[in-house]
Amino acid sequence: MALFAATRLLALRRSPILLKLPPYLSALFIVVGVAWLLLLPLNEYSRNTYISENAILPGQVHTYFGGSEHNIFRAYRQEVWHLSERSDHDRISGLEHELRAIGLKAATQDYSWNVAGEEIKGTNVYGVLQGPRADATEAMVLIAAWRNFEGNINYSGVALALALTRYFKRWSIWSKDIILLITDDSTYGPEAWVSAYHSTSSIATAARNISVLPVKAGALQGVVALDYPAGPWGQRFEKLDVLYDGINGALPNLDLLNTAISVASSQMGIGCTLHNMVSHSDSYSDRLLTLTKGLLTQGAGHATGPHSAFMPYHVDAITLRTVGEGWHDEMSLGRTTESLVRSLNNLLEHLHQSFFFYILLNTNRFVSIGNYLPAAMIVAGSLTISALALWVQSGKAPTNGEQSGKKGEKLEEKKMELIREGDDVALVPKSDLVAAERKIFLPAAILLAVHLAGSIPLYLLNNISRPALPLTLHAITLATLALPPTLSYHLSKLPHQQLQILQSFSLLLLGAVLSMLATINFSLAFIVGLLCAPLAFIRPLPLLFSPNPSSTSPAPSTVSDAQDFITKLAIVLPCTVLYALISPPVVLYAIATGLQGVFGIEGLGVEGLLVEMARGWVAQGVWTGLVVWGVWWPAWVVGGGVLGSGVLGRGGGG
Numbered sequence: 311m312a313l314f315a316a317t318r319l320l321a322l323r324r325s326p327i328l329l330k331l332p333p334y335l336s337a338l339f340i341v342v343g344v345a346w347l348l349l350l351p352l353n354e355y356s357r358n359t360y361i362s363e364n365a366i367l368p369g370q371v372h373t374y375f376g377g378s379e380h381n382i383f384r385a386y387r388q389e390v391w392h393l394s395e396r397s398d399h400d401r402i403s404g405l406e407h408e409l410r411a412i413g414l415k416a417a418t419q420d421y422s423w424n425v426a427g428e429e430i431k432g433t434n435v436y437g438v439l440q441g442p443r444a445d446a447t448e449a450m451v452l453i454a455a456w457r458n459f460e461g462n463i464n465y466s467g468v469a470l471a472l473a474l475t476r477y478f479k480r481w482s483i484w485s486k487d488i489i490l491l492i493t494d495d496s497t498y499g500p501e502a503w504v505s506a507y508h509s510t511s512s513i514a515t516a517a518r519n520i521s522v523l524p525v526k527a528g529a530l531q532g533v534v535a536l537d538y539p540a541g542p543w544g545q546r547f548e549k550l551d552v553l554y555d556g557i558n559g560a561l562p563n564l565d566l567l568n569t570a571i572s573v574a575s576s577q578m579g580i581g582c583t584l585h586n587m588v589s590h591s592d593s594y595s596d597r598l599l600t601l602t603k604g605l606l607t608q609g610a611g612h613a614t615g616p617h618s619a620f621m622p623y624h625v626d627a628i629t630l631r632t633v634g635e636g637w638h639d640e641m642s643l644g645r646t647t648e649s650l651v652r653s654l655n656n657l658l659e660h661l662h663q664s665f666f667f668y669i670l671l672n673t674n675r676f677v678s679i680g681n682y683l684p685a686a687m688i689v690a691g692s693l694t695i696s697a698l699a700l701w702v703q704s705g706k707a708p709t710n711g712e713q714s715g716k717k718g719e720k721l722e723e724k725k726m727e728l729i730r731e732g733d734d735v736a737l738v739p740k741s742d743l744v745a746a747e748r749k750i751f752l753p754a755a756i757l758l759a760v761h762l763a764g765s766i767p768l769y770l771l772n773n774i775s776r777p778a779l780p781l782t783l784h785a786i787t788l789a790t791l792a793l794p795p796t797l798s799y800h801l802s803k804l805p806h807q808q809l810q811i812l813q814s815f816s817l818l819l820l821g822a823v824l825s826m827l828a829t830i831n832f833s834l835a836f837i838v839g840l841l842c843a844p845l846a847f848i849r850p851l852p853l854l855f856s857p858n859p860s861s862t863s864p865a866p867s868t869v870s871d872a873q874d875f876i877t878k879l880a881i882v883l884p885c886t887v888l889y890a891l892i893s894p895p896v897v898l899y900a901i902a903t904g905l906q907g908v909f910g911i912e913g914l915g916v917e918g919l920l921v922e923m924a925r926g927w928v929a930q931g932v933w934t935g936l937v938v939w940g941v942w943w944p945a946w947v948v949g950g951g952v953l954g955s956g957v958l959g960r961g962g963g964g
Contacts, residue, residue, distance in 0.1 A: 332699030336846040339692035346685040347836070350669065351597035356677045359568045362663035366653045368569040369577035373645040379477055380641055384544075387469035391542035394463050401456075402433050405492055409437035412476045414490065417525040421502035423929045424519075426921050427775030430929065432494025434503050438527050439475060441484030449487040449527035450654050451627075452647070453535035453616045455496040458631075466545075467538035468492060470640055474647055486655055487527040493616060496537070498929055500619040504530075508623050532566060532654040532661070533627030534647060535616040538640065540632070548634030549581040549588060550574050550646070552673070556621025557930050559608040559831035563661035564668055564676065566626045566654075571673045573649045574630075580638055580646060582673045588634055590672050597671040604669055609833035611934040612926045622931065626661050667832070679832075686828035689839035690821045696846040697817035704810040705746055746807060753812035757819070760797075761944040768939040772924045779920040787895035790943070794889075794950025801955040809850065809952055816948040817846060823941050834934060838942055844892055848949040850956030851885060852878045882957055889950060894943045 349355050361368060389408070393401045402418060409416035414437030422431035440446070454471035458464045475490045493499025502520045507530070509522070538547075554567055574580040583590065585603040590596050607614060617627035632643065667679035767786045774782045801809060820842060828835035890896065902919040926932030 329699070329703065332695050333847055336692040336696050339688050339695065340840075340843050340846075343685045343689035343692070343836075344840070346688065347601075347682070348598070350677045350682055350685075351594050351601060351671055355681050356597075356671055356675050359564065359571075359674050359676055361565055361568050361572070363565045363657070363661060365656050365658050366565060366569050367656055368572040368653050369649060371649060371652050373577075373648045375474065375477055375644045375648045376641050379473060379644070382476065383469055383473040383640055383644070386472045387465055387542060387544070390463075390465050390469050390472075394465070398433070402435060405435040408472060409435065409475075409490065412437070412439075412472070413479050414439050414475065415525050417523065419503060419506060419523055420521045421498065421506075422519040423498065423925075425928045426772075426779060426924045427777075430498050430925070432499055432502075434491065434493045434499050436489060436491040436503065436523075436525075437475070438525055439479055439484070439488040439490070440527075441487050442482040443485045444487050444528075446487060447528040448485075448531050449489050449529065450531055450651060451489045451491055451533040451620075451625075452651070453491045453493065453500065453533060453629075455493045455499060455535070455537070455616045457495050458537045458539050459496040459613075459615055460539075462539040464537060464539050465542055466540040466640055467536040470538060470644055470647070471536055474644055474651075477648075478651070483652070484655055486531060488651070489527055489530075496535075496616045497613045497619070498925075500616045501613075501930055504619050504623055504625070529660075530620070530623075530625045531657055533617055533620050533625055534570075534650055534654075535627065535629040536643070536647065537615065537629055537631035538643060540640075544640065546635060546637055546639050547632035547643075548636030548638065549583050549632075550643070551583045551586050551631040551633045553615040553617060553629035553631060554584075554670075555604070555607045555614045556618045556627070557613055557926075558611045558622070558933055559833055560621035561608075561666060561668065562617075562621065562626035562628060563664050563666055565661050565664040566628060567670075568664070569653050570628055570630065570646075570650055573653065574646045575673070577649060578642055578646050580642055583633065584670055584673060586633060592672055592675075597675070600671055601669055601677075605833040605837065607833075608831065609837045609934070611831065611834060611932045612922060613930060619930070669832075683828060683832060686832050686836040686839060687825055689836060689843065690824040690828065692843060693817045693821035693824070693839075693846050697814045697821060700810045700814035700817070704748055704807045704814065748811060749808060750811055750815075752804070753808050753815055756801075756812055757815050757944070757948060760947050761940065763947075764939045764943045767943070768935060771920055771939075772927045772935065776917065776921055779924070780916050783895060783898070783916065783920060787893075787899075790893055790895050790947070791890055793947050795954055797947065797951030798954030798957070801951050804955075809955060812948060813848065813952050816945050820845070820941065820945045827937070834937060838937060841892060841897060842942060842945055844889070845945055845949040848889075848953050851882050851953055853956055885953065889953060893946055893950075894938050898938075 386408075389404075393404045396404070406416050406418060416435070416437040419434040419436070420431070421434070422429055424430075438449075452471055452474065454467040455464055456468060458467070471490055471492070475488065478484065478488055491500070491503060493503065503523070506520050506523045507526060535553075537553075540547075552567060552570055554562055556562070571582045574582050584600055585607065587596070587600055587603070590600070613619060615629035615631070617629045620627040630643065630647070632638075665676070665678055667683075669677040669682050671677065767790075770782050770786065771779065801812070804812075824835045824839050824842075827838075898919065899916065902916040923932075923935050927935050
């Protein structure tokens with residue numbers, strides 16, 4: 311029985327049906343991956359949020375921030391407005407003076423980065439309130455950036471943070487230190503401060519032009535940022551938009567998010583939103599829209615607020631941003647923040663019981679990693695299936711008829727061979743027992759060279775000055791579109807087997823990287839996987855001019871040849887144009903012009919997109935650019951080289 315099973319497997323090895331199946335399987339996997347994602351907004355694949363950490367006790371305390379504190383807040387708001395009219399030096403001195411007047415250990419921190427020929431610099435002001443019951447081993451952070459993410463002065467946010475800290479100073483319940491941090495902006499100031507806070511070497515911070523922190527507290531347990539840019543005369547708001555996306559798609563523990571939403575909505579009666587969706591009907595379309603916005607924001611990997619910089623350091627953080635015009639005032643936000651800080655003060659250990667990987671559909675419904683991760687894995691699996699199919703085909707030994715091309719020798723294919731196992735005898739085709747020797751050195755060297763070439767656009771776009779960035783992208787786009795035809799000319803001289811091995815290695819590496827990336831940043835892996843999905847179906851296009859031994863002219867010589875040429879041209883041109891449209895530079899142009907606001911900046915444009923990508927790489931450590939130029943771009947170039955190898959040469963038939 312074992313012998314007959316072996317003969318059946320040998321027969322399947324050359325089954326034409328089995329060899330034609332992988333492209334259909336890859337297409338099926340892509341459809342299933344997309345359909346899987348579309349099912350997530352349904353109730354069957356998501357669940358309601360809940361608090362896992364019982365010690366938090368959200369909304370279980372009575373808040374006292376109000377009454378006379380309102381007058382103190384308005385006084386601080388006027389002081390913030392006066393400071394905004396002064397120079398940066400006077401503003402920093404004035405804020406530091408206010409922190410010392412409250413009774414905090416105040417200090418400042420200077421920082422600067424040189425990105426795209428521009429200097430990003432500023433000064434952070436912070437103070438430490440030592441908890442009466444604390445032993446300086448744990449701390450909470452209250453942030454109010456001087457300018458919010460849109461570049462507006464955070465008048466009421468800074469004033470409210472000062473008023474709350476002054477209010478907290480009078481309480482003796484704190485078991486953790488409280489750090490008030492007022493950064494210059496909402497992106498680079500928090501990044502400079504948190505990196506210096508967790509740095510153990512002054513040399514490391516000096517290398518990044520970041521000053522060391524003269525005053526520190528314990529391990530950071532939680533961060534709450536306030537974004538309330540109401541002017542000096544104040545403005546009531548309708549809802550709180552909870553920002554939670556971190557750098558490189560990192561997310562805070564879901565318990566922190568649930569605590570903030572529970573306190574705001576249940577205790578204070580303030581409605582909460584996600585991704586600035588003020589009106590959310592909890593319908594399938596609204597859930598899907600929230601999911602899509604979450605995927606785009608997480609896939610971009612850039613900071614979305616002051617909280618984002620803390621995620622890479624495993625510090626849970628969120629930003630509370632006021633949206634709309636309603637009847638809630640600064641006292642409502644103050645009591646919400648007080649209750650949230652007191653909940654964090656209850657923690658006996660770092661938040662760990664709830665989810666760190668999730669997708670939110672609205673403020674009270676989420677999808678866990680076990681439900682959404684298969685979508686990206688299945689899309690990446692479509693690439694792996696094509697890679698394995700190409701590897702199997704590359705090991706198929708050519709028959710004598712294929713090697714000689716002579717009709718008289720095609721009968722050699724029918725030679726049979728006896729195989730024995732004990733008393734069992736089976737007759738199988740001799741060609742099924744022969745495997746081709748794979749020569750993998752040259753395909754591996756070509757793939758390595760293309761991947762190393764991806765470092766060139768990555769370096770240029772992160773080191774060229776800002777005015778030259780659009781021109782640099784134009785040059786990279788032209789070079790990118792010209793590279794596949796150039797590579798195709800050289801690949802056309804290789805045997806067909808080595809073309810298959812090259813494409814197999816490229817798809818196998820791409821599928822493996824996307825599968826690994828999906829466990830860290832699901833959104834980026836899924837988006838890049840969909841953009842790379844056509845690469846699984848790339849095969850050499852037909853040769854435009856069929857070789858004619860009797861003719862020395864490359865042009866069509868007969869009417870049938872001309873018709874054949876037109877037919878092939880009708881296939882080659884659309885495929886080439888469509889393939890160019892899915893190239894990384896062209897997609898970047900589409901994002902810059904058609905998806906403005908993906909990174910939270912209105913009117914991004916090509917130059918703005920490139921500047922934000924450079925700032926993210928240099929200052930924030932965002933690896934989206936590395937995935938684009940180090941993973942997606944090489945795979946696209948190799949696929950383009952294989953695609954055109956049949957048009958410009960022998961089609962890999964050597």
